[in-house]
Amino acid sequence: MVQMTAKVTPSPPPPEQWFTLPGRYSWEQFQALDALLTVDYSGVRVFYLDGVTELMSISPEHELIKSILDTMLVLFFYKQKINAVPMGSATMQSESLSVSAEPDLSYRLDGESGPPDLAVEVALSSGGRSKLGRYRRLEISEVWFWQDDRLWLYGWDGEDYQELRESRLLEGVRVDLLERGVRSRNLLQAIQLFSAEMQ
Numbered sequence: 001m002v003q004m005t006a007k008v009t010p011s012p013p014p015p016e017q018w019f020t021l022p023g024r025y026s027w028e029q030f031q032a033l034d035a036l037l038t039v040d041y042s043g044v045r046v047f048y049l050d051g052v053t054e055l056m057s058i059s060p061e062h063e064l065i066k067s068i069l070d071t072m073l074v075l076f077f078y079k080q081k082i083n084a085v086p087m088g089s090a091t092m093q094s095e096s097l098s099v100s101a102e103p104d105l106s107y108r109l110d111g112e113s114g115p116p117d118l119a120v121e122v123a124l125s126s127g128g129r130s131k132l133g134r135y136r137r138l139e140i141s142e143v144w145f146w147q148d149d150r151l152w153l154y155g156w157d158g159e160d161y162q163e164l165r166e167s168r169l170l171e172g173v174r175v176d177l178l179e180r181g182v183r184s185r186n187l188l189q190a191i192q193l194f195s196a197e198m199q
Helices: 027-040 060-080 128-138 175-184 187-197
Strands: 018-020 044-049 052-057 092-094 099-101 105-108 118-122 142-147 150-156 161-164
Touching: 027 044, 027 052, 044 128, 060 105, 060 118, 060 175, 060 187, 092 128, 099 128, 118 128, 128 142, 128 150, 128 161, 150 175, 175 187
Parallel strands: 118 142
Antiparallel strands: 018 052, 044 052, 044 099, 092 099, 105 118, 142 150, 150 161
């Protein structure tokens, strides 16, 4: 008897998707939705600004890019002896400012507790730099976006964000190396590249 087996081709992972919910929502409604999604849908992120609620699904590529960036930044902190406090994707929100933001990575750079100095978002589908308004309300010192296969850096000047050529917070960090590391889409290669260039 000949056994036949069906060859199953795995489907590609779903891409990152961004949705804006129709209508406007009160802070209380947003909080209820956020609590529900946090419990039942761990792969969904929620953002809020002035009654507008947005949802973003997380893709494997998104998580890979985030991990590579985080690893290279931790190497930089170690090499420069920066006592950074990693805050991950901790939610930053204010009812009085009508805003909630959830970066992919965030860091406080003085070893103390409090709001982060640096927030990093990976934007593969939409959002990204057009969403600086969330951080403008929170006055985060620097916000970085990985979008269009490169890093975009923005620094808070006390009134608004200005695009930066290099980080003011992380003096000496090589943005080109971070970009090359992420473009490799290979964590080991990124570590080797970044470590070799930082000697």
